[in-house]
Amino acid sequence: MNVQREAYIITWCKAYPKILSDVGYILYNLARHYTSTNRKIMRNSRILNTEILFQLLVKYIKPELICDIGTLDASHSILLRKISKQARIIAFEANPHNYENIINKGLASEANIELIRKAVSNNPGQLVFHVQKYTDDEKDQWMAGTSSILQRNKEVGDTEEVSVESVRLDDYLKAEAPGRNSIALWIDVEGAGYEVLEGIESITNNITFLQVEVETEEIWQGQMLKKDIQPLMETYGFIEIGRGKHEKQHDLVYINQSYFNNNRTKCNALVSLAVFFYYLRKWGGHILSNIMLIPFLGIWRRQ
Numbered sequence: 001m002n003v004q005r006e007a008y009i010i011t012w013c014k015a016y017p018k019i020l021s022d023v024g025y026i027l028y029n030l031a032r033h034y035t036s037t038n039r040k041i042m043r044n045s046r047i048l049n050t051e052i053l054f055q056l057l058v059k060y061i062k063p064e065l066i067c068d069i070g071t072l073d074a075s076h077s078i079l080l081r082k083i084s085k086q087a088r089i090i091a092f093e094a095n096p097h098n099y100e101n102i103i104n105k106g107l108a109s110e111a112n113i114e115l116i117r118k119a120v121s122n123n124p125g126q127l128v129f130h131v132q133k134y135t136d137d138e139k140d141q142w143m144a145g146t147s148s149i150l151q152r153n154k155e156v157g158d159t160e161e162v163s164v165e166s167v168r169l170d171d172y173l174k175a176e177a178p179g180r181n182s183i184a185l186w187i188d189v190e191g192a193g194y195e196v197l198e199g200i201e202s203i204t205n206n207i208t209f210l211q212v213e214v215e216t217e218e219i220w221q222g223q224m225l226k227k228d229i230q231p232l233m234e235t236y237g238f239i240e241i242g243r244g245k246h247e248k249q250h251d252l253v254y255i256n257q258s259y260f261n262n263n264r265t266k267c268n269a270l271v272s273l274a275v276f277f278y279y280l281r282k283w284g285g286h287i288l289s290n291i292m293l294i295p296f297l298g299i300w301r302r303q
Helices: 003-014 017-037 050-061 075-083 096-105 138-145 169-176 193-198 201-206 226-236 257-262 264-284 286-297
Strands: 065-069 088-092 114-116 125-132 159-167 183-187 207-215 238-243 249-256
Touching (some): 050 183, 050 249, 050 264, 065 075, 075 088, 159 169, 183 193
Parallel strands (some): 065 183, 088 114
Antiparallel strands (some): 125 159
């Protein structure tokens, strides 16, 4: 989108304060509903747009460090950079082809994102990474994000085994980003979310919120499922505040229970916003949703 069009959209939003006022009224009442009905802890998370919720959390909680684990093409890190100018952003990508594509396009360097060619798991050292092969055909491009440290149960094409270096996130951040007390994690690692989470054990107090993709049935051989991840996160002292709409595979958003207890109204309001925009996108489309998000995120979302 060019600057002129983006400026037009922002002007359009400002020209309709009545719409924004009505939205604010709805959100205020949603927040009141959450505050009154969830005075203990939100034990049953709501179906919502997890990307929007995560972006709202980044905007209003302002973590010092954001880790994008399984960045694919760095697009999400770039969007988060637009939302947060001050945060340090580290993007991990184990797939050598995806890593080279990001480097060749200069995407990470232009957005001041640190790109790390490593897998993140529960054990440091070398491991086998299953790289999905696919053609340049547009219909096959989704396969760029299906590589994993685990092998799929049902192959979607040929895979290539490569050796990659793996790190535990707690060890890595203690060495490379010491003293960060407010960390956000975006975890999208194709069936290996549990392994990543096992590797944050000694820094859980420093993590404010995170998103992790989960599965309810086995897609990758020997993988841990949602039913394994939920008790682990409870042990770590996190509460689930949102989930994606699909059943077999979806995202979960967690927030540090201590932070939630001290900032209950803010957290409830942000969840309410994400719920609102989930239904706005569903009924009104992406363009309307993205326009209405501008006052809250301060950016135009291209997704």
